[in-house]
Amino acid sequence: MKHTISVLVENHAGVLARVAGLFARRGFNIDSLAVGVTDDEKISRITIIADGTDYTLEQIEKQLNKLIDVIKVRHFDSRELLTRELVLIKIACQPSQRAEVIALAEIVKAKISDITVNTMTLELSDSVDKIKNFEELLRPYGIKEVVRTGSIAMQKGGVSMKL
Amino acid sequence: MTVARAMAKALKAEGITTVFGYPGAAICPFYDELYKEGIRHILVRHEVNAGHSASGYARMTGRPAVAVATSGPGATNLITAIATAHMDSIPMVLITGQVSSDMIGRDVFQEADITGAAEPFVKHSYLVKDPEETATVFKNAFYIAGSGRPGPVLIDMPMDIQKAQIEFEYPDSVNIRSYKPNLDGNKLQIKRAAAAIAASERPLICAGGGLFTANAAGLMRELAERANIPVVNTMMGLSSIPASHPLFFGMIGMHGCRAANYAINNCDLLILLGARVGDRAVTAINRLEGATVIHIDVDPAEIGKNLPVTIPVVGDLKRILTQLLQQAENYDHYDWIQRLNGEKASAEKPLQKPKDGCVNPKEFITMLGKSLPDNSVICADVGQNQIWTCANINLENGRLLTSGGMGTMGYSVPAALGAKAAAPEKEVIAICGDGSFQMQFMELATMRQHGIFAKVIVMVNNRLGMVREVQTNAYGDRQTAVALDGSPDLIKLADAYGIPAARVTDISQAQSAIDALLATKESYLIEVVVDENEKTIL
Known part of the structure; x- marks a missing residue:
């Protein structure tokens, strides 16, 4: 567990x-x-x-x-938590494919962080499941590199973890 | 003043009068100040023994003791002693020299990442990079080492830091926001424990080494007597109750005695006091199913680690036992105690006569135990000699010191050296085998040099006896790498150190040798010749 x-x-x-x-x-x-x-x-x-x-x-x-x-x-307990991870994904992306990748990014609220003639780097902050899902969506384009931060978590609501 | 001077002043402020160590270039500034401050330095012959001696010293005084070594190999040689102290919760402050801070990480001469290497075995460690931190680091190190569940704390001091100039003022108090040991014990849990004691038919106290840490052995005994609760010991708890006490039933565990193990397997209430339920101590945890378990320990992480616990109580044994005593009454456990007495009697065996030229170690150790003055300190090494000693020495008011958790060979002689340095008025005797003796006999010179006259008994069977026994029982008696051929004549060896010695090859010679050992004010060595096929459990 x-x-x-x-x-x-x-x-x-x-x-x-x-x-x-x-x-x-x-x-x-x-x-x-x-x-x-x-x-x-x-x-x-x-x-x-x-x-x-x-x-x-x-x-x-x-x-x-x-x-x-x-x-x-x-x-x-995971139910009381807001959990986020940041991922950077660099994919192969020809100019002709840019429009559909950008559309994909908009759907999941990812950002386009860097772009070259034939690559694109996307940035997403979300739960681990959603990040994994996004990675799968991008796989067909050819993933060149993935970097993830590891999860950070904070309690939902007004409570906070302090000294 | 220099940091080196501040370090020596800090030791003074902590009441440290004796340190054990081995100098080298990277710790020279500190050594110069030790000399100037008049702190007694005992020059051991190997750094590991500085650590073990500090352990023996700390166990006698109940306060953190100090060992010092230089950088690199000096520091790494300390590691086994640090790990030994960590396992047995012995308070210690280790001070090591380090290469200059601007050179750290460049693999310069005698550089070792000692805080990194020792990390798994320390309660805490410091690599001092800011000279101004010196006073706080020392104050905190002594506090951490000696409070809560004690343990070793390492201070690594780069050469340039030792030479830096600072304003020095030693703090009066400690405030570490992340370290506040819970000592009082939860009142409700203590009440529940008292109720469980009142309700039980077959209660048992299992007394561990934590009783010495908390200075609570006397309270444990009071509780046992008031509520008529039988007592067994872990190895680390031995000598917390007189061996002849009618409620005492011996040492538990793989090498324990039958009555003690019977007691732990048949009690309906187990009261664990400062014991961590090590695998060698409680060998059949499943036999405890159905029993209520009260576990009292200052370290919450020990509670529930190896044994499911019904009533956990976290805190200082002295404070908790004091409260438990107030709630305890005189309960009748006559039948239960009689059952245990029956087990004890039925386990008694006639002494085996050894082969010619050998001594039955049980007979020898029993004889030694009976001859000892009150308050003697016995340091048992590791191997068959340890079990023979623990099972048969039967101390009344003395103290038994041994490496319980780590099982470190070579512990007994330096520990005896440390214990004797702390308590020169007491008889202090190391008991080891011929294997372990050859890991530590260099310290005979330290005893001579510093006039710290501990005594040594070596059980000689020309074997690594406990390994030999494992090979006999589990490896078709193929004895591999256990013969100690080539060992020196120990009587001549002792003579080379100027230490009188006697060889006992027959039990008829034993009493006079023991008398000679006890009569001399200086060191003395007895070699006891034992059959190489002698069993661990006699």
């Missing part, structure tokens, strides 16, 4: 290594991991999507909490 875990950490050098090392040595599987600074520049937020049983999830939370630089760990 997939779990989304948000972790507030001290924005120190080496924190990410500690977190990643913990997952590796305890045998926890990470599907995606994204990290960035919060509104408080001394605190970073790591969003981890991990796979495992409830036992694994409990252990992940407890072991993360033992890391001295970890300030707060929360795990969320």
Whole structure:
């Protein structure tokens, strides 16, 4: 089962290594991991999507909490979350195909971020499922490169995860 | 002042009077200040033993002890000691030199990423890059090492940082927003635990090493006595209750005794105190199905990790046991205790007579245990010698130190050195095998040099006995790489270090050798010759 875990950490050098090392040595599987600074520049937020049983999830939370630089760990039910991932997809695109790719992008609300004579780079921020779907739609043109950020997540509604 | 000086001042402020270490170029600025501050430095003969000695020292004082090494190989040599301390929750602060901060990452001479390499085995670590952080880093390191579930904390100090000039003021207090150990224990959970104790017919206390950390062994005993609850120990919990106590039924586990394992497999309430349910300790978790389990530990991650728990209580054992005691009454468990006594009696076997020229280790260790003065400290190594010692030493008021979690060979002699440095008035004896002895006998020189006179008993069977036994039982007795041919004559070796020694080849010689060992104020070595086919469980 997939779990989304948000972790507030001290924005120190080496924190990410500690977190990643913990997952590796305890045998926890990470599907995606994204990290960035919060509104408080001394605190970073790591969003981890991990796979495992409830036992694994409990252990992940407890072991993360033992890391001295970890300030707060929360795990969320996917229904209460707004989850987003950013993807950049570069495809082969001849001038004659541009119009239909642009139409496709409009349907899914993707942006055209770069264009050359025979390539096009599209940018989409959405849920993981929608991103995968978009990738499939573009596959027939010839995908040259895909870069994804990993998911970030935030609770829906007025609540916020702070110290 | 320089950071190096501030480091020495920080140790002083933490009450550190003795450190164990091995110098090198990258830690020289700090060594110069150690000397100036008059902090006693014990020069071990291998860095790993600085760590193990600090462990022995910390276990006697209950406070973080300090080991120092230089950069690169000096630091990496510490790793086994760090991992050993981490597994057994021993408070320690490790200080390593590092190459100059502007050179880090260029693979310069004696550079090693020690904070990276040691990461899985430390409670926390610092690579100091800002000289102004020195005081806070030291204050936090000692606090983290010694509080909550204790453990090793590493401070890596680049050479240029040590030489930097700072204003030094040591903080009075610690405030780490991300580290607030929960010590009090949930009142409701404690109430539930007390109710479970009142309701149980066959309760059992399983006492682990956490009782020493929390300084709560006496409270555990009070609870056992008040509520008539039998007690078993994990290996790390040995010596938390006198061996002759009528409620004590021995050590559990793969190498434990029958009555203790019977107790854990047949109790209806298991009260785990500062024990982490290691795989060697609780070997048949399925046998506990149906039993209520109360698990009290300061580390929430240990609760439910290896065993489903009915009543988890997170916090300091001293505080929680104090509250539990107030709620406990005198319950009658006569039948249950009689059953355990029956198991204990039926497990007793007559002593096997060893072959000529050998000693039954059980007989020797039992004799040693009976001869020891009160408050003796026994450091058991790893292998058959560890099990022989743990099962038969039967300490009344002493203390047993061993590498329980990691099973690190070569622990006993440096740990004894550290324990003796912390408690010179106590009798401190390392017991090891001829395999482990040869991993650590260089420290005999350290004892001589610094006048720290721990004593050593070596069980000699010319084998890596426990591996030999595995090969005998599981690999068709094909004995591969377990013979220790070529080992030195230990009596001559001891003599080379100026240490008197005795060889015991028959039990009739044992008492006089033990008496000689206990009579001398200086170090002494006894070689006990054991049959190479001797079993681990006697």
